[in-house]
Amino acid sequence: MSAELTQLLYGLLRSLGLLALAMALGSVAWNLAVLRAWRSAGSDSAIQRSLRIGIWGAVALAAIHLSRLFTNAHIVEVSLGAPAFPAFMQTHVFAAEIARATAGVILAAALFWLAASPSSRPRWVLVIAAAMLVVASGAWLVHGASRTENAPALMTLTAVHQLGAAVWAGGVLQLVAFWRLSRRRPDLRTRWPEILSRFTAVGIVSIVVLISTGLPVAITYVGSWYGLIGSAYGSVLLAKGALLMAALALAFLNFRATRRQKEPSKRGDATPVFARAPHTVETEFGVLFAILFVASALAALPPAVDVKSQYASVAELVEIFRPKIPRLVSPTFAEYQSAGSQSYLGVRTEAGPEELWSDFNHNVSGVLVFLIGVIALADRSGRVPWARYWPLGFVALAAFVLVRADTEGWPYGDMSWLDALQRANTFQHKLAFLLTAGLGVMEWRARAAEARPWLPYVFPVLCFVGGIMMLTHAHSAFEVKTDYLVQASHTIIGVLAVLSGCGRWLELRLSSPFGRVAGHLSIVFIALIGAILAFYREPVG
Numbered sequence: 001m002s003a004e005l006t007q008l009l010y011g012l013l014r015s016l017g018l019l020a021l022a023m024a025l026g027s028v029a030w031n032l033a034v035l036r037a038w039r040s041a042g043s044d045s046a047i048q049r050s051l052r053i054g055i056w057g058a059v060a061l062a063a064i065h066l067s068r069l070f071t072n073a074h075i076v077e078v079s080l081g082a083p084a085f086p087a088f089m090q091t092h093v094f095a096a097e098i099a100r101a102t103a104g105v106i107l108a109a110a111l112f113w114l115a116a117s118p119s120s121r122p123r124w125v126l127v128i129a130a131a132m133l134v135v136a137s138g139a140w141l142v143h144g145a146s147r148t149e150n151a152p153a154l155m156t157l158t159a160v161h162q163l164g165a166a167v168w169a170g171g172v173l174q175l176v177a178f179w180r181l182s183r184r185r186p187d188l189r190t191r192w193p194e195i196l197s198r199f200t201a202v203g204i205v206s207i208v209v210l211i212s213t214g215l216p217v218a219i220t221y222v223g224s225w226y227g228l229i230g231s232a233y234g235s236v237l238l239a240k241g242a243l244l245m246a247a248l249a250l251a252f253l254n255f256r257a258t259r260r261q262k263e264p265s266k267r268g269d270a271t272p273v274f275a276r277a278p279h280t281v282e283t284e285f286g287v288l289f290a291i292l293f294v295a296s297a298l299a300a301l302p303p304a305v306d307v308k309s310q311y312a313s314v315a316e317l318v319e320i321f322r323p324k325i326p327r328l329v330s331p332t333f334a335e336y337q338s339a340g341s342q343s344y345l346g347v348r349t350e351a352g353p354e355e356l357w358s359d360f361n362h363n364v365s366g367v368l369v370f371l372i373g374v375i376a377l378a379d380r381s382g383r384v385p386w387a388r389y390w391p392l393g394f395v396a397l398a399a400f401v402l403v404r405a406d407t408e409g410w411p412y413g414d415m416s417w418l419d420a421l422q423r424a425n426t427f428q429h430k431l432a433f434l435l436t437a438g439l440g441v442m443e444w445r446a447r448a449a450e451a452r453p454w455l456p457y458v459f460p461v462l463c464f465v466g467g468i469m470m471l472t473h474a475h476s477a478f479e480v481k482t483d484y485l486v487q488a489s490h491t492i493i494g495v496l497a498v499l500s501g502c503g504r505w506l507e508l509r510l511s512s513p514f515g516r517v518a519g520h521l522s523i524v525f526i527a528l529i530g531a532i533l534a535f536y537r538e539p540v541g
Contacts (some may be wrong), residue, residue, distance in 0.1 A: 005427060006078065010071045011472060013064050015296035018162075020060035022292065024107055024169010025163065027054025028131045029206075034171070034198045037118035044118070046188060049181055050174050051115045055108050059169070061134070062104030065097045072097075096140035103134040112372035131383030135163050143221065143303060153221065157213045165295070169288040171199055171206070176285055179278045193273050197258045220305075227304030230311035232484040234304050239471060239491045240294045246499060250284040252276075279509035282503050285493070286460075290468055290498045297472045310481040313489075320488055326534045331356050333418055344503050355538035360406045366533025368397045373527025380520065390446065394440030398433050405429040426445060428469060435466050460505040460522075467497030486540040493529050500525035504519065 030050050031037040039045045072093070076084035088094055107130040114123045136159060139145065144154025178195055182188035218237055228234035255275040304311075330352040338353070351359065372393035379387035406426045408415040439462045446455035471494035503522030507515040 002428065005423075006071055006075050008297045008427065010068065010075065011296060011300060013068050013071060014299065015293045015472070016372075017061060017064040017068070018166075018292040018296055019169075019289070020057045020064055020104075020341040021138070021162065022166040022170035022288075023057025023173065024054050024061055024104070024111075024134065024170070025057075025131055026164040026168075026172075026174055027051060027057060028107075028127060029167040029202060030171050030199075031118065032124070032128075033202050034043065034174070034195060037114075038121065038124055040118050045185065046178055046181060046191075047118050048115060049177060049513045050335065051111055051118070053174065053177060054080040055111045056117070058108035058111060058134075060104075060394075062101040062108065065101040065104065069094060069097050077314060088219050092140060092145070096137065096145070100134070100141065103130065103137045106130045107134050115448025135159050138162055143299065144217075150220070154217060158218050161210060161213040161217060164206045166214065168203055168206035168210060169285070169292060170284045171185065171202055172288055175199055175281050176278075179281065191345070193258065196254065196273065196277060200255050200258050205256075207248070209250070221303035223303075223305035223308075226311050227308070229317065230313065230484075231304035231307060232487055233298065233301045233307075235488050236294060236298050236301060236471070237485070237492050239495050240291060240298060242495050243291050243294060243498060246502065247291065249288040250280045250287065253280045264477050276510060276514065279506065281507065283505050286464055286505065287502060290464065290471070293468045294471050295462070297416065300522075310484070312481050312485055316481075316539070320485055321532065321535060323531075324535050324537070326367055327356065327359045328364060328367070330360040333407070336407065336409060351538065351540050355540055357407075358538040359536065361532050362536035362538075364400060365397060366536065368393060368400065368530070370527055370534055372397070373523050373530055376523045376526070377520070380523070389444075390421055391440045391443035393445070394436050394443070396440075398437035401436060402433045405433070434470065435469070436464050439463055439466075457505070460501040460508070463497050463501030463504065463522075467494045467499075467501060470494030470497060482539045489536055493532055495527050496525045496532075500529075 027050055031047060033055075035044070035047050035050065037044070038053075040047055069088075073085040073088045107127070110123070110127045110130040114120065114127050116122060139155040139159040142158040142162075144151050144158050175196070178188070182192055188533065220239065222228050222231075222234055228238065254277050257273050257280075278310055304491075335353040336357045343482060372390055375384075375387045375390040375393065378384040379390055403411060406429055407413055408423075409419075409426070417535060439459060442455060442458035442462070445451055446458065470490045500522045503518040503525065505518075507519030507522060509515070510518065
């Protein structure tokens with residue numbers, strides 16, 4: 001496997017590690033504070049199910065951190081062309097990964113032991129101790145561990161920040177699992193309002209911990225307003241903040257549902273708790289899932305304070321996003337090739353064939369996506385019969401991406417598909433082709449009269465996956481300003497894609513008017529993605 005693909009795999013493992021951490025720690029907090037398993041008498045199916053989620057999370061956490069050892073060593077070995085594992089074993093990163101993996105195994109064993117007797121106080125002491133060991137072992141795997149100033153404080157704050165995030169995300173996952181179990185168990189369904197109310201209190205504490213520890217760390221690593229808007233670290237942090245606001249909005253809806261249920265005048269109306277809350281909880285978990293991937297991307301970037309010389313100016317950012325006429329004429333492939341073989345002295349001020357080629361790709365894609373959004377809105381009006389074909393626009397977009405996105409393989413170059421897929425960007429472009437084509441085909445089939453019930457849900461799921469891909473797409477560990485200017489638009493597009501998936505999911509799950517408004521917003525976000533791509537310009541310099 002090439003170093004590029006190994007780095008891509010390492011990034012995926014880092015993201016999945018955060019999900020596993022949420023599953024493990026969320027299970028502990030859920031059983032302790034929501035189900036109150038230490039008070040249980042006898043076997044409880046809800047407790048057993050939630051503990052199984054925690055066990056699998058802890059096992060996955062250990063396996064992921066062990067896998068990260070080998071992928072990390074492989075990246076170094078491929079880069080240096082010499083065996084790297086013996087030397088890698090002497091680093092503090094190796095020791096930290098082993099410590100986190102060991103802590104995961106201990107927590108899995110402790111949760112397994114607890115499952116046999118959930119009310120046992122001594123077993124609970126062991127589980128809590130193992131959970132704290134997992135939290136503490138992660139402190140040596142964060143940015144703060146490599147700082148020369150305030151390292152202990154930054155390490156501690158980041159570890160507690162991860163704990164707050166894990167309890168919130170893992171708790172929401174447990175809430176979804178409880179609701180799905182209660183649909184088959186009427187006795188558990190009656191407990192849903194109480195469980196939702198208890199988790200609301202836990203969630204509020206988690207959010208307070210998350211924000212109170214995250215702000216000082218963010219301020220330290222960003223350093224200034226210029227670092228926030230002019231660096232990749234700052235832009236991804238803003239994306240994380242935008243998604244966090246969406247998650248908080250959904251959490252507020254759940255909070256309102258529980259409060260409404262407790263009001264004397266509203267106790268007879270169970271609609272918010274039983275009809276809306278479960279589906280806003282599902283969507284909240286989707287957003288938190290995306291945030292975990294964004295947090296992983298953030299951990300791979302150098303803090304903004306360390307790359308001050310590479311800040312982009314406000315004028316450069318405005319140029320990226322300001323409305324402009326799309327470039328719909330492409331240079332020939334021969335012109336593109338000749339430009340790639342030329343060397344330039346000094347700083348260029350005008351776009352060459354390489355930039356024009358990229359601009360054409362982005363702008364045409366943007367026009368197509370914008371038209372898809374406009375036609376989809378027309379279809380929702382019910383007055384334009386032919387507008388129902390709008391999902392097929394994604395198939396046309398997928399074909400365009402397949403032909404134009406990569407120039408080293410078919411139809412332009414002679415590189416085989418297997419060799420081309422060894423390159424991270426090419427691999428992601430081919431995956432984008434499959435996602436986009438699947439988006440169009442599945443949404444078109446979902447609108448057929450005989451469509452299967454699960455087909456409409458493919459659209460929001462693929463929006464989530466595509467958005468996460470854009471949010472984690474090709475961020476460089478050694479940031480250059482031109483790389484950031486390219487990725488700035490990708491970051492915003494990723495956020496909009498995730499929000500579009502949220503809107504479509506809520507439309508499918510909720511009745512009008514809530515679902516209808518969410519569905520309209522979903523299409524508006526797609527149109528905004530098209531506008532950003534249509535105005536895109538490749539940085540020159």
